[in-house]
Amino acid sequence: ARPRVGYFYSGKTGNQLLGEHIRKLSVRDRKSIPVVCREDTSVYDAICTMFLEDVGTLFVLKENGILVGVVSRKDLLKSSMGNQDLQSIPVGVVMTRMPNIITCHPEESLLSAASKLIGNQVDALPVVKEETDGLEVVGRITKTTITKAFVELGEGASV
């Protein structure tokens, strides 16, 4: 007969349990606010927005709010090397354009999003919802998001 105790051995190792715990964290609960610009914003203004908003990646939207591109600090740094007038180059020239953008969904696990950041060597993912005319951006997941979650898990906070 099974001993009458209030717990049972699940057959799982400690590592498996940890994995399960991490997999419960969701993009929805962890995403931060997206910072956006237009395709015709100048590289100069995009750099200013990055500093003012203190982010490393901007999402580039069409007038109807649909995602068309992503521009990173790295893209802007590269374009600033060429001795060009940064006020005259639009973000649309230097950004990564749809459909080559790695995205995530609010329902996705934070682990899956973290795995995309590493696997695709990007610093940020737009959190998107599918609309009839494209993807609407509802949030942002970055390596900072993941590092914060790691710290909270390590400190044993209930996350």
Next chain:
Amino acid sequence: ARPRVGYFYSGKTGNQLLGEHIRKLSVRDRKSIPVVCREDTSVYDAICTMFLEDVGTLFVLKENGILVGVVSRKDLLKSSMGNQDLQSIPVGVVMTRMPNIITCHPEESLLSAASKLIGNQVDALPVVKEETDGLEVVGRITKTTITKAFVELGEGASV
């Protein structure tokens, strides 16, 4: 009598176990190779090094290998906004200088390093050893390091 089984309830929650597991990870086991330059390297050459080595932060060393500064993609992007000749500005002008540099030690926990990254809003920490004439750089911890550890923990890999 206690049932004869090969396991015991430790009284710890999943959160506590996860926290303990994370706290065991060390900077020594996780650090990556530091990418460095000199104080008189031009901003232009520093940007090139960043792209060639695919890093977001360079550590600036004296001739004897001692840490004098840290320069980030953000610092270089800021200096490239001013319509200046990037070849004529030395890194020493735009870098963060000792003693205002947040560092970590090989013996430190990865959690402590992650906490410094978040608390000080920096993307990378030099891993340093104390020498008689200053700090020697022996590695690099970034938000990418932490994100990779998070993914491995979540996937249940033995880390």
